[in-house]
Structures are given as C-alpha cells and as structure tokens.
Amino acid sequence: MISPQTLQWREPLWLLLALYPLGMLLLTQLMRRWRHGHYAERQLLPWAVSQHHRQRRQSYLRHVAAIATWCCFAIAMAGPRLAEKIYHADTANDAEVMIVLDLSQSMAAKDVLPNRLQRARLELLDFLQRAVQTRIGLTVFAARPHLLSPLTYDTSVIHHYLATLKPSLLPTAGSNINAALRFAARQFAKIKTSSRAILLISDGDSADAVDHEAQQNTARQLNQLGIHVYSLGVGTLAGQAIVAQLDSRHSPIQTSISTLQRASLQQIASLTNGAY
Numbered sequence: 001m002i003s004p005q006t007l008q009w010r011e012p013l014w015l016l017l018a019l020y021p022l023g024m025l026l027l028t029q030l031m032r033r034w035r036h037g038h039y040a041e042r043q044l045l046p047w048a049v050s051q052h053h054r055q056r057r058q059s060y061l062r063h064v065a066a067i068a069t070w071c072c073f074a075i076a077m078a079g080p081r082l083a084e085k086i087y088h089a090d091t092a093n094d095a096e097v098m099i100v101l102d103l104s105q106s107m108a109a110k111d112v113l114p115n116r117l118q119r120a121r122l123e124l125l126d127f128l129q130r131a132v133q134t135r136i137g138l139t140v141f142a143a144r145p146h147l148l149s150p151l152t153y154d155t156s157v158i159h160h161y162l163a164t165l166k167p168s169l170l171p172t173a174g175s176n177i178n179a180a181l182r183f184a185a186r187q188f189a190k191i192k193t194s195s196r197a198i199l200l201i202s203d204g205d206s207a208d209a210v211d212h213e214a215q216q217n218t219a220r221q222l223n224q225l226g227i228h229v230y231s232l233g234v235g236t237l238a239g240q241a242i243v244a245q246l247d248s249r250h251s252p253i254q255t256s257i258s259t260l261q262r263a264s265l266q267q268i269a270s271l272t273n274g275a276y
Contacts, residue, residue: 010079102202143174204261235260
C-alpha cells in the first residue's frame with residue numbers, strides 16, 4: 001500500500017509544472033470574460049453565446065485531457081519512488097553494533113566446515129537478517145585492525161565486504177584482539193545516544209600472558225564506557241594444524257596447532273557484561 005511515508009520524490013520542484021495548465025486555464029477564463037464584456041451588452045450576452053454550448057463541451061473535454069497529460073508529465077519529471085524501508089526519524093534508541101572479525105591465518109583452519117572464516121561469514125549473514133533498526137559497522141583485524149565500514153543502516157555494504165574477505169587479505173600477520181577492541185571502541189560517537197556493543201568473532205588464538213592482561217584492562221574500560229562485548233568463538237578445542245610461511249625467499253614453513261581459546265573470549269565478554 002502506497003502511503004505518504006513510502007512515496008518519495010527525486011526532484012519535487014518539478015511538481016510545480018502541474019500548476020502551469022491551471023494558471024493558463026484561469027487566465028483564459030479571465031480573458032474570455034473580458035472579451036464577452038466588450039462583445040455585447042450584458043442583457044444580450046446569454047443569447048449570443050447559447051449557440052456555442054456544444055462546441056464548449058468538446059473544448060472542455062480537450063482541456064481536461066490536456067491538463068491530465070501535463071500533470072502526468074510533471075509527476076514523471078519529479079521522479080516518484082517507493083522506499084523499500086522506512087527508518088524512524090527518532091534514532092536515539094537504535095542500537096549500534098561494531099563487528100570485529102578475525103582475519104588472522106588461524107581462521108583458515110578447517111576444524112569447523114567449510115573453515116573458520118566461512119563459518120563466521122554464515123553466522124554474520126544470519127545476524128544481518130535479524131538486525132532491525134541497528135547501525136552496524138565492520139572492523140577486521142590481524143596484527144592490526146582496519147575499518148571496512150563505519151556504523152551504518154545500509155547492511156548491503158557489510159554484505160559486499162563479507163563476500164571478499166579471506167585470511168590472507170591483511171598485510172600484517174598475527175592476531176591482536178586487544179588492539180582491535182580499542183580500535184572498535186573509538187568508532188562509536190563520543191556522546192552516548194544509544195546502546196552500544198561489539199560483536200567479536202574470533203578463535204581467540206593470539207595471546208600470551210601479557211596480551212591477556214591487556215585484554216582484561218581493555219574490557220574493563222569498555223565496560224565503563226557502556227560498551228558490551230559479545231564474543232562468538234569459531235573453532236574447536238581440539239583445533240587443527242596450520243601452516244605459516246615465514247620467509248618468501250626460501251619459503252620455510254612452520255606448523256602449529258591452532259585451537260579455540262574459549263576461556264579468553266568468555267572472560268572478555270564477562271568483564272563487559274556481555275555474553276559468549
């Protein structure tokens with residue numbers, strides 16, 4: 001059903017063209033009265049114009065058709081469009097979610113099928129379908145975080161980037177969850193106007209003891225800012241061997257077992273009053 005809210009105009013000023021035939025009709029009527037006043041005396045005027053009633057009816061139909069055609073032309077030039085989705089003008093209560101997706105080499109492991117990154121992509125596509133009135137952004141990280149999409153209502157942007165992601169996309173190897181969380185927190189507005197959350201999707205395979213301590217401090221700071229972290233662990237506790245190339249000149253390789261670091265991801269979510 002078409003309503004004033006769903007109907008939009010590309011160039012609404014073109015609608016003023018619809019007034020042109022109305023103005024010309026009004027001018028014609030004024031000119032006709034003036035000419036009739038000079039043609040005959042007032043008492044004889046009805047007799048003088050009575051012979052032209054049939055012609056006036058035909059002329060009236062032509063005028064109506066011309067006015068309707070002109071109005072249709074004005075509407076077409078104004079570019080009517082139907083909005084696929086209407087967002088409320090008041091966005092103060094809309095949620096903001098920054099997706100933080102791990103693109104480190106360990107996300108290529110196939111302990112979950114088809115692999116960790118592909119499984120994360122499937123979960124995100126399902127999340128995007130369910131997110132309503134939510135501004136969503138996308139940050140990816142390995143050793144360093146990178147912003148692919150700022151917070152937006154246009155989820156088609158997120159869909160576009162998700163189709164192109166792969167573990168070897170970023171120039172820096174490694175995985176730094178702590179830096180990614182700090183970077184994601186800076187993407188929110190300084191003035192809190194809505195509920196804010198970070199959706200962390202990772203296998204958690206990155207940290208030594210120093211990194212764990214830094215992650216805890218970052219999580220506490222996020223909690224003070226009112227930013228909750230919801231972590232989604234991708235992988236298995238058994239893990240899988242991954243192969244890392246160390247030197248492109250001689251191509252030596254190193255094999256290690258990458259496992260899901262569930263405890264680390266649970267701790268981050270718990271410290272921010274989020275959920276794993």
